[in-house]
Amino acid sequence: MIRRQPSLISIADEKTIDFLTVSANGGHHLLASLPLADLLEGKDREAGLPKSVMLSVNQLLVVPDYWVGNRFDAFQARKHALIAGFIERKLKLEQPTLSDAGEFYTTTIVQTPGQPQQLYSCYLQETIAYQLYRRLEALGLPPHRITTPAFVWQAKLTGQVDGFAHQGCGLIHLGESDCHLYFFFLGQFLFSRHILFPVDDGDRSQIYNLLNYEINQSFHLYSQKAKRSVESLYLLSADSAAEGHLAGLLGRQIRKLPDSPPDALMADRGRDMTACRNFSPSDLRHRSVPALSHRPLQRALAWRPVQWAGLAVGLVLAVLLALQSGYLYHRSGLVGQQMRQLKAAAAEQPEEVFTSLSQALDEIAGHLARPLGSGTVMRALPAMPQGMTLTRISLQATPIPQLKIDATVDVDHPERFKALLRLFLDQLNQRFDVKGQPVSEKDVDIYLERSYGDEKKPLYRISLGFEVS
Numbered sequence: 077m078i079r080r081q082p083s084l085i086s087i088a089d090e091k092t093i094d095f096l097t098v099s100a101n102g103g104h105h106l107l108a109s110l111p112l113a114d115l116l117e118g119k120d121r122e123a124g125l126p127k128s129v130m131l132s133v134n135q136l137l138v139v140p141d142y143w144v145g146n147r148f149d150a151f152q153a154r155k156h157a158l159i160a161g162f163i164e165r166k167l168k169l170e171q172p173t174l175s176d177a178g179e180f181y182t183t184t185i186v187q188t189p190g191q192p193q194q195l196y197s198c199y200l201q202e203t204i205a206y207q208l209y210r211r212l213e214a215l216g217l218p219p220h221r222i223t224t225p226a227f228v229w230q231a232k233l234t235g236q237v238d239g240f241a242h243q244g245c246g247l248i249h250l251g252e253s254d255c256h257l258y259f260f261f262l263g264q265f266l267f268s269r270h271i272l273f274p275v276d277d278g279d280r281s282q283i284y285n286l287l288n289y290e291i292n293q294s295f296h297l298y299s300q301k302a303k304r305s306v307e308s309l310y311l312l313s314a315d316s317a318a319e320g321h322l323a324g325l326l327g328r329q330i331r332k333l334p335d336s337p338p339d340a341l342m343a344d345r346g347r348d349m350t351a352c353r354n355f356s357p358s359d360l361r362h363r364s365v366p367a368l369s370h371r372p373l374q375r376a377l378a379w380r381p382v383q384w385a386g387l388a389v390g391l392v393l394a395v396l397l398a399l400q401s402g403y404l405y406h407r408s409g410l411v412g413q414q415m416r417q418l419k420a421a422a423a424e425q426p427e428e429v430f431t432s433l434s435q436a437l438d439e440i441a442g443h444l445a446r447p448l449g450s451g452t453v454m455r456a457l458p459a460m461p462q463g464m465t466l467t468r469i470s471l472q473a474t475p476i477p478q479l480k481i482d483a484t485v486d487v488d489h490p491e492r493f494k495a496l497l498r499l500f501l502d503q504l505n506q507r508f509d510v511k512g513q514p515v516s517e518k519d520v521d522i523y524l525e526r527s528y529g530d531e532k533k534p535l536y537r538i539s540l541g542f543e544v545s
Contacts, residue, residue: 084132085360086219087352088112088139088208095129098357107132116207125215134212136360136367137219138352141226141268144368145201148186148194148261159183163197176206180222182368186262188242196264198227198368209370221367223360225351226258226265231365233310234263236333243307244298248291248322248330249354250313255287256351257294261302265366269294270351280315288325312354390454452479452544459503461496463487467537471544479508480541493536508544515542 085104087094093115095108107129115125151162164178171177181199200206200222212218229247234240241263249256257269271290273283298306309326311319312333323330352360359365452471456479460466468482487493497517505514523537 082128082132083361084129084134084136084217085357086134086137086212086217088137089351090140093208095125095132096357097128097132098361104357112208116204116211118211130216132217134217134219135221137209137212137222138228138360139205139208139222139224140351141224141265143200143202143205144198144222144224144227146196146198146265148196148264150192151195152193154185159195163195163199166197167199171201174200174203174206179371180206180209180368181371182366184264184366186264188262194262196262198265198366200368213370218370218373220373221369223365223367224265225256225355226268227366228352228355228359229258230260230263230265231362232359233260234364237308237310244302244304246291246294246298246306246309247333248287248309248311248313249351250287250311250315250318251353252314255290257291259294259298259306261298261304266298266301280317280321284318284321284325287322291322291326393454455507456481456504459500459507461499461503463492463496464500477544478541479544480539482537482539485536485538487534487536490534497538504542508542515540 082097084107085096085098087096089112091112093110093112094106096104096106098104108126110125147166149162149166151159153159153162163181163183167174167177167181177199181197184196185193186196187193200209205222209218209222229249233245233247237245240260243262245260247258247260249258253273255271255273257271259266259268269290271287273286295306309328309330310333311322311330312335313319314335319330319332453469456469457466460483463486465484465486466481467484468480470480472478472480485493485496487496497520501515501517501520519540519542521539523539525535525537
């Protein structure tokens with residue numbers, strides 16, 4: 077049985093990164109907490125990053141809201157290729173200093189009745205976010221998904237607030253020493269603010285006055301960004317008097333949300349995680365939480381179910397081939413037995429009997445010696461290195477067994493293409509008893525195309541065939 081690796085959630089802020097493991101029943105346990113600067117500088121081993129972290133799968137990385145930017149664009153097309161090309165060009169033009177800007181984003185089509193279609197995009201916009209991802213990738217812990225506290229609140233409010241996707245909405249997350257303000261437009265996160273309170277001398281009126289000023293400033297910023305006003309305002313606070321005080325100062329209704337779940341992430345922590353303090357593991361892992369991914373990793377993960385299906389099919393074929401081999405072995409035994417019986421029954425004409433039996437045995441041996449398509453294909457597939465994608469494979473069984481392979485090679489440089497091609501041919505020659513000379517580069521037909529959506533990036537196509545035994 078294949079043992080699954082434990083799931084990991086990593087939570088980063090400006091100073092610290094935490095690694096938590098989540099059990100099947102929803103419980104969680106803090107495995108490690110490191111200064112973010114130490115991790116980025118490669119001091120994680122000295123800081124004691126445990127083996128339990130290194131052997132886990134980093135399913136989710138939570139980063140501060142301001143590490144992720146967002147934008148609304150008027151865009152009428154719905155084809156994925158057109159959307160991807162449009163957004164990647166925008167990001168590369170607006171963030172020229174970030175070479176990977178076009179690889180970390182996600183998009184959503186937003187449309188309300190009577191309004192034109194808009195394209196909502198969120199993307200990494202801080203250099204430290206790229207540095208953190210690359211460092212985790214180097215450690216073998218690339219996060220499958222990247223999200224923020226604001227995106228988690230977006231998913232929670234979608235399920236709690238009627239009409240959330242068609243209105244302007246604000247959330248006041250009030251703590252003892254700080255407050256987070258979140259604002260959403262048409263069901264999508266727009267911006268957030270973090271407000272630190274002065275030292276509390278027992279008089280909360282000063283804090284309420286500060287919040288009144290900051291919330292009104294946020295209303296003004298919201299109007300500039302969304303071209304409309306905030307229609308609904310919600311409050312999450314342990315302070316029972318906060319709702320009345322703020323509603324009176326702001327002159328509008330405020331709706332109170334339920335308190336934190338009993339399994340909140342920080343319930344057993346000695347250090348408060350501020351923006352994540354009201355989330356449970358199930359809140360973070362819920363599939364409705366918006367998140368972005370590294371595009372190449374996302375494509376690789378999308379192919380993983382296909383690879384598992386291929387392994388399952390391969391196992392089934394192996395079982396069937398084993399049954400076929402056993403059946404043929406059994407039949408060959410019966411032929412031998414019949415030969416002995418015929419020899420005893422027809423002693424007067426032994427030459428004719430032996431001639432017929434010899435022809436039957438030659439026919440069976442020919443069938444057994446012929447290469448089987450499934451086995452030949454299963455020997456060819458592992459020879460393909462990473463970066464090469466199979467497009468077509470065929471086996472001609474008669475009169476001369478010959479295997480033909482067509483594939484594409486997605487690389488950025490001709491030297492990288494030559495290296496992958498040589499590796500592929502070497503592995504083919506090791507796996508097959510090639511008739512005549514080994515397969516070499518002169519046996520390969522090479523075609524050069526351009527990638528759709530990126531005219532500058534080459535796409536190599538190769539085609540080759542050789543005799544197999």
